[in-house]
Amino acid sequence: GKGNIYILDYKFRKIGVFDKEGKLLRAIAVPQGQGPREATNLGGIGVTPAGTLFVNDMRKVIVYGPDGQYIRTFLVDFTISSIGCPGTEDLVAIGPHDGKILHVFDQAGKLLASFGDTFTPPAELEPMKEMPMFGAPILFNCAKDGRIFVLNPHKYEVSVFKDRKLERIITGENEFFKPIQKMGRGFISTAAHIVQSGGFVFVAFQNPDPNARKTADIFESGKQIGSVEIPGTPHIADLQGRIYFAEVEGFPRIVR
Known part of the structure; x- marks a missing residue:
């Protein structure tokens, strides 16, 4: 949004808006609750090129204008x-x-539109196909050129969408990828942050071990060409191709 940097602070339930040099411009509180400006299940944010801010509460979305003023809240009839x-x-x-x-x-x-077929789970999980995690991953990523990257929760395949159509599928190999597994009374799924920079696509799997070395698989022209060590969790690339990472080692910070 206008070259600014937006950071959702889950712990303190606020959104910080910074300029490109890292100077804080404003902070928007998102209190716990069910009111129009409150949230019970913070599920990330989205920002348009003009600076409109969307805050996800799983079944509702809070909308703020480029100046940080509250505009509206709308409900969604699915998760x-x-x-x-x-x-x-x-x-x-x-x-x-x-x-x-x-x-x-x-x-x-x-x-306005819905696209992308639900992913097909193994036969034993077929009844849960319309549930989050089973028919679609919990996370996905957008690039500023309109591309959308979605990891198949059942195998290491990344579906790339452009103009609301499937453009291609990227296939990779990584020991950290695990299909959905039953763990105790629940299920766990591998999540990934996928960022495009120039002609490269970086896929970084979330690792439950905070001390584990952080790496990302690199793809060029749809082919896996190697991996690279990274300083934190990649979230987005700007128009110059610079990738923004969230670090928590020592203290929380953003690395560009």
């Missing part, structure tokens, strides 16, 4: 686990619904 803005003024959300996983909303909350 959305992650949101993003792929270089447009609309919002894209992910969550299995009516056989599709990606859903486009305008700033008033009108559903």
Whole structure:
């Protein structure tokens, strides 16, 4: 949004807006609760090129203007686990619904389109295909050129969408990728942050071990060409191709 940096602080339930040099411009509180400006299940943020800010609360979205002023809250009649803005003024959300996983909303909350077929789980999980994690991953990523990257929760395949259509599928190998597994009374799924920079796509899997070395797989022209050590969790690349990482070692910070 206008070259600014937006950071969602889950612990202190606020969104910090910084300029490109890291100077704090404003902070927006998101209190715990069910009111129009409150959230019970913070699920990420999305920012349009003009600076409109969307805050995900899983079944509702809070909208702020470029100046940080509250505009509206709209409800969603299914669960959305992650949101993003792929270089447009609309919002894209992910969550299995009516056989599709990606859903486009305008700033008033009108559903404009749905696309991307739900992923097919193993036979024993087929009844849960329309649930988050099973039919679609919890996370997805958007690039500023309009591309959307979605990891198949059942195998190491990344679906790349452009203009609301499947453009290609990237296939990789990594020992850290595990398909959905039953763990105790629940299930766990491998999550990944996927960022495009120039002609490269970086896939970084979340590792539950905070002390583990952080790496990202690198793809060029759809082919896996190696891996690279990274300083933290990659979230987005700017128009110059610079990748922004969230670090928590020592103290929380953003590395560009």
